[in-house]
Amino acid sequence: MLNFRSSLLICFFLSLLLNHAISEERYFMRVGTGSISGVYYATGNAICRFIRKHSLHDNTFNVSCSVQSTPGTMYNLNALRNSDLELAAAQEDWAYDAYNGTGLFSSMQPMSSLRSLFSTHKEAFTVLVRKDSGIRDFDGIKHRIVNIGAPGTGVRGTMEKIMRVKGWTSTDFKLTTELNSSEQVRALCDGKIDVMTTVIGHPSGLFQEASATCSVQLIPLDDETRKKLLLDHPYYYSYDIPVDLYSGLAEEVTKTIAVKSGFYVLEDFSDDKAYKLVSSVFSNFSALQGTHPAFSHITKVDLIPEAGNIPIHPGAKQFYKQIGLLRESVGKAYPK
Structure with a gap:
């Protein structure tokens, strides 16, 4: 009887030690996204669901995933740099500047440890005006009240690049405002601003609300400016907003530029975790497409980052090679 009791005690203590060892191996991953109503937050929650699903049949993928609502791209990249996040959603143009120490990151050391895991959707620079404004083309926004976005936002960074290409400064506008997306529609319709600008995935409820x-x-970006931006910045893509996407907002395709969004880690993120995280996203691709209307037309190829912009994490690269979809940086579709 003593031996039996001793055996039970030994088994009990061994189980405690084993459970303790397993708990020590658990990896806690904080995912930086955006506003609760935005696409980044919805995507972050989807990723955590995919990870939990993957871990049900792979006990070596012991990851505890939590989604954090944040101010967005710039916050996420800086939080990732400071180890306050393990996975960060960001626009590729901002990630490119962080990696190279350029743009708004020029006062910081280049974030050379930044690595891309996967891309998601394209976010297009989009201009909206009232039909009674008399504005018919992009040059028509000069001498008007234009919302250029708050400092540190994607639209502000894009507007500043466009203004440099055009040779414009803030004095070329009657007034500039720094409203956020939720404030712009009301301000436009109330006549407080003449021009609404945003960088956003389409289709978006913002434009349905406005109409x-x-x-x-919608107002297109002129071809000369688009071509210059595409030639000078490797993270921009030519983008057409279909005429039938929003009822009554355009009589023809609205030509503009877009930037990809994606998810990023640091180089010390383990190869095994990176491989399994990307694998879990691809395994649940149909569910990802249903996360947000902006994802409805993406393909699996769209998820693969451009290798020439920011290095792809080796674990993610291994997965892409395995499924035969790894590509190097490819040429963009420049305007005619």
Whole structure:
């Protein structure tokens, strides 16, 4: 009886030690996204669901995933740099500047440890005006009240690049404002601003809200400016907003530029975790497409980052090679 009791005690203590060892191996991953109502937050939650699903049949993928609502790209990249996040959602142009120490990151050391895991959707620079404004093309926004976005936002960075290409400064506008996305529609329809600008994935409820509130129309970016931006910045893509995407907002395709969004880690993120995280996203691709309307037309190829912009994490690269989809940086579709 003593031997039996001793055996039970030994088994009990061994189980405690084993459970303790397993708990020590658990990896806690904080995912930086964006506002609760935005696409980044929805995507972050989807990723955590995919990870939990993957871990059910792979006990070596012991990851505890938590989604954090944040101010967005710039916050996420700086938090990743400071080890306050393990996975960060970001626009590729900002990630490129962080990696190279350029743009708004020029006062910081290049974030050379930044690595891309996968891309998601394209976010297009989009301009909206009231139909009664008399603005018919992009040059028509000069001498008007233009919302250029708050400092540190994607739209502000894009507007500043466009203004440099055009040779414009803030004095070329009657007034510039720094409203956020949720404030712009009301300000536009109330006549407080003449021009609404944003960088956003399409389709977006923002434009459906605008068209339901007042009579508005999309304004394309002129070809000369688009071509210059595409030639000078490797992270920009030519982008067409289909004429039938929003009822009554355009009479033809709206030509503009877009930037990809994606998820990033640091180089010390383990190869095994990177491989399994990307694998879990690809294994649940149909569910990812249903996460947000902006994902409805993406393909698996769209998820693979451009290798020439920011290095792909080796674990992610291993997965892409395995499925035969790894590509080097490819040429963009420049405007005619």
